Amino acid sequence: MFKKFFLVQFILLLLLKSASAEKIDKINISGNERISNDTIIIFSEINLEEDLNSEKINVILKNLYNTNFFDDIKIDFKNNILNIFVAESPIIQSVKILGIKANKLKDPIFEELKLKKNNSFNEYLAKKDKDLVLNILKSNGFYFANVKLDKIENQNNTVSLIYNIDLGKRAKIKKIKFIGDKKYKNRKLFRIIASEEDKFWKFVSRKKLLDQNRIQLDVRLLENYYKNKGFYNVKVESSFAEFLDDGMFNLTYNINAGEKFFFNNLKLKIPTDYNRNNFSKIDSLFENLKNKPYSYNAIEKILEEVEYIALQDEYDSINALIEENIIGKNKLDFIVLIDEIQKLFVERINIVGNNITREDVIRNNLILDEGDTFNKILHKKSINNLKALGFFKSVSTEIKNGSDKNNKIINIEVEEKPTGEISAGAGTGTSGTMIGFSVKENNFIGRGIQFATNLELTDESIRGKFSVSNPNFRGSDQSIFANIQSSEVDRLNTYGYKTTKTGFSLGSRFEYFEDVFLSPSISTYYESLKTDGSASSIIQKQKGSYFDSDINYLFDYDKRNQKFQTTNGFRSRFSQSIPIVSDSYGLINGYEFNYYEEIMDEMIGTLTFYAKSVNSITGGDVRISERLYMPSRKLKGFQSGKVGPVDSNDYVGGNYVSSLNLAATLPNVMPNWQTADFSVFFDAGNVWGVDYSSSVDDSNKIRSAAGVSLDWHTAVGPLSFSFANAITKASTDKTESFRFNLGTTF
Known part of the structure; x- marks a missing residue:
């Protein structure tokens, strides 16, 4: 089609080069059957008020070919009569995909095809669609797939398209290797890349499949990580997949970090x-x-x-x-x-390729709008905003001259990609076992809205949550969110009570000042507290139903150099939950401060301070489900939940909790063990305060412990060990010198 277009252009230039511009008195159109004369005139953008010359005839040709409605177009202009002959492209009667049974694979292909039923057939787009189908199959692990496109010509100038597909065997990653002057241990690099090794229990994750797009993402992630660490000239010189005899692949990344700048x-x-x-x-x-x-x-x-x-x-x-x-x-x-630079203006912004994402969602993420002063800096920022959404496989842009020298036209082309996620994971350790499952859609019906469903089960609890959020509500750079959640905590065997809590919350998050984020919300919950004969008398008195409605807010001052694997900076967070309508009117205050410093190359020191309190503003007692316990990660060397006030052999938590944590990584301990990192730590903390009884010891005593920890990237998943020795403790506290946690994904 394009060869014909350029040939016609060349002939017209020869014929009309010396011709003077003339007015159009009449337009004759022939060859069209389905498409009306008026439609052709509209698509051609013929202006009867202007003189016609060779340049404008070329524009008419280009406009008509761009519709993809025609196989051939001829234009003749004589005696002020414009003759247009068209040969219409055949209509696609049907599109079939053979060789794929699963709709979860077939449906995304149908959605991405450019040529669909009732579209005009175009040879160039057909080839693009064939390549698209092959790329989709490869991204799903069918690296050896073969795609054959058959065009069946029917009567009445229609065609049927049939994709005959041989999927072949799925390509899975057996092992991932990092070689070269990589500076860092494999454990750290495994946490950076998106690809992962295949294991027999990984039945959900697609990251185990060999995917060229994901490999390219891995390379970008690795290069960005090294550049953030000072390696200005880093090169991931090659990434290659080695085909093994068992049909799987070894994926190798060759890294040359170079000098630190x-x-x-x-x-x-x-x-x-x-x-x-x-x-x-x-x-x-x-x-x-x-x-x-x-x-x-x-x-x-x-x-x-x-x-x-x-x-x-x-x-x-x-x-x-x-x-x-x-x-x-x-x-x-x-x-x-x-x-x-010269002051230019944005005349028009054209957006194409967004078959799913609504145009207003895209425009809300553009800093420049039609009529604004054109600025290269803000245009680049706008394109980066679109890429950061995660909705598109690619985003490209072109700046063209507008109707006059002071105007610019911005063309933006996007290529959609699937935005749904399914994940499952499990963990076990000395503190118990956890299983989790989640389903997430990041671009619901093309509106940029995120939907997520999460389910989590532990030894004594089950929690479910459904949430929806809009990260850029009406282009305001403010995130709004809502969620419905339900939880059940069963401690009948340990403390004699079980609580069920169901409710919802609504809120927002936005940048209040530079690097200061404010997140206000309102929540409403209904709670049912049940007890048995083994519960203490105070817990049995709290048996019943409760209704709470609170106003909450969080101030988050974030000055970390990077959110992932932070090496420098600090983060300070203050939160408060204020009761509006409640049966106990518990006021909750919380604060956490994290400080990071690179003491020497790869030796990262961290300091964390944590404090939280809960008290009834009416002078009453805080119910058992709202009382505070020390998070296990903040006080190693002690059993989880077995620190603080004790009532009738039950650890009832406190009204106050605080902790101080110091830690430092040890990069020079066993440096050749590529999958493990060591660190030392000192933890100190306290859980105290009993508002419901003066006869119970409030346990106001500093607990502390020191030790060493090991983080190990195993074949199953990340495994952490800690060996701790309690330095100070209360007589009722239960210590734990060894702790481990093992996690994996499916």
């Missing part, structure tokens, strides 16, 4: 007539970065500040360039050049 001189250059004070934050960032390890996240922070400045009216036509210069062996000079 440090920021040297960072300079900002702006036009002389700009106010330097408006760029003071960038200068401040530069001062803080000097002599620190290179970090991709730090560069992103600088660019975000430039983007913020570009949003101001007086700087809406600036552009920024970054010059990077290597100094010596491992130093980097950075120069950020701010320049003012």
Whole structure:
């Protein structure tokens, strides 16, 4: 089709090169059967008020070919009469897929096909669809699949398309290897990549399947991780799959980390007539970065500040360039050049390829809108916003000239991808056993809404939750969420009571100040508390039903250098739950502070402070299900739930809980053990306060323990050991010198 198009263009140029522009007096259209003359004229965008020349005839040809309705088009213009001859493309009568029985595999293929039933057939799009089907099959592990497309020509200028598919055997990953100058242990790298090794119990996960797109994602994740750690010139030089005799694959990543680089001189250059004070934050960032390890996240922070400045009216036509210069062996000079460019405007934004995602969802994530001043920085940020959604396999953009020299047209093309997730996992350890299952859809009916269902079972509880959230409500950058949940905690055998709690919550989350996030919400729950004869007298008195409605909020000040495997920075969180209508009116306050520091290369020190309290604002007693227990991860060396006040041999929890944790990784202990990491720790904590009885010891005593822990990436899943020795304790506390936890996914 495209060869014909260019041939016709060439002939027209020869015939009409010397012709003068003339008005169209009449239009004759022939060859069309299904498509009306008026429709063809509309698609061609013929303007009878303008003179017709060779350039405009080319535009008419292009417009008609772009409809994909025609196999051939001829245009002749003589004596002010425009003659258009078209040969219509056949209509697709049916599309069939043979060789696949499972609808869960067949349905996504039908959704992604460009040529569907009742569409016009196009040879070029048919080839693209065939490649698309093959890529979908490969992404589902059918690496050896074969696809044959048969076109059956019917009467009345229609065709039937039949995809004959031989799936072959699924390609699974037997082993993942990391080789080369990789600097880090395999355990750490396994946690970064998305692919995982196949095990017989992994019946849910698709990450065990060999998928070229996922391998490319792994490479990007590895490169970004190394760049954030200072390895500016890192190269994942090759990633290759080795086919084994048993039909499985070994996946190998060859990593060359290179030298670790440090920021040297960072300079900002702006036009002389700009106010330097408006760029003071960038200068401040530069001062803080000097002599620190290179970090991709730090560069992103600088660019975000430039983007913020570009949003101001007086700087809406600036552009920024970054010059990077290597100094010596491992130093980097950075120069950020701010320049003012010609003021241009966004005439139109065209979005194509979004067969599922609604256009308003895409536009809500664009910083630029039609009529705005065009800005390259904000345009790039808009495209990055779309990529970050996770809805699209690819996002591409093109900037074209508009109707005049001061206008620009932005074309954006997206390629959809499946956005649903199913996951299952299990864990066991000295604290008990857990099984979990979840189903999640990240782009429900194309509206950008997230739906999730979670189910979790432990030795003494079952919890279910259904949640829905919109991460960018009406383009406001605010997340709104709602959830319905139900839980049952059965402690009849241990403490003589069982509680069932059901309710819902509504809330929002947004950035209140820079790096400060506020999350207000309201929750309403109904709780039923049952007891038996083994329960203490105070617990038996609390038997009954309760209704609670609370206002909650969370302040989250996050200054970590990265959310995953943090090495520097801090995070400070304060939360409060205020009762509105309640039978016990329990006021809950909570605070947690986390600090991270890289003491030396790969030796990460952490400090955590945690505190929480619950008291009735009416002076009453807090019911047993609201009392506080020390989280087991915050006080190693003691049995979970067996610390704090004791009433009739029952550990009843306290009104207050606090802890202090110090830890440091030990990178030089057994450095050749690639799948394990060691660390040392010191934990101190306290659980105290009994509001319902003055005769019960409130157990106000500092507990502490120190020890060493091992995190091991095993064939089954992550396994953690801790060996701890209690230093101080109360007489009623139960210690635990050894603890382990093992987790896996299915």
